[in-house]
Amino acid sequence: MPASAIAEFILAPIFEFIFHVLGYYIGRVVLWVFTLGRIKCDRILTETPRRKLRAAGTYHRRGDQIYLTAEATAAVGIIFVAVVVGCGLLLYFRVFSF
Numbered sequence: 001m002p003a004s005a006i007a008e009f010i011l012a013p014i015f016e017f018i019f020h021v022l023g024y025y026i027g028r029v030v031l032w033v034f035t036l037g038r039i040k041c042d043r044i045l046t047e048t049p050r051r052k053l054r055a056a057g058t059y060h061r062r063g064d065q066i067y068l069t070a071e072a073t074a075a076v077g078i079i080f081v082a083v084v085v086g087c088g089l090l091l092y093f094r095v096f097s098f
Contacts, residue, residue, distance in 0.1 A: 019074060020044070020070075021044070022077070024044050024070055024073050024074040024077060026078075027068075027080070028041050030080045031068065038066065040068070041070065042067050042069050042070050043070065044070045057069070059072065
């Protein structure tokens with residue numbers, strides 16, 4: 001039991017950093033490039049009021065501008081990294097399969 005508690009205190013912040021912070025910043029760049037700046041991202045530490053969110057809770061509007069929540073932006077970044085790594089592995093095993 002103590003080993004799992006220690007691992008939780010050590011590994012939880014690492015995974016939190018990877019998924020939320022790195023995923024968020026990768027997602028910001030991906031959204032900016034693929035939407036040419038049409039969709040913007042909320043800041044990572046701001047709280048979006050629930051009454052402004054759509055049914056899925058992933059985006060909201062401020063005037064004519066569409067804003068993605070920080071969690072949705074991080075999800076876009078993580079999905080993009082997974083697709084790029086998957087395509088790279090697929091290409092690697094196709095080229096170097098004997």
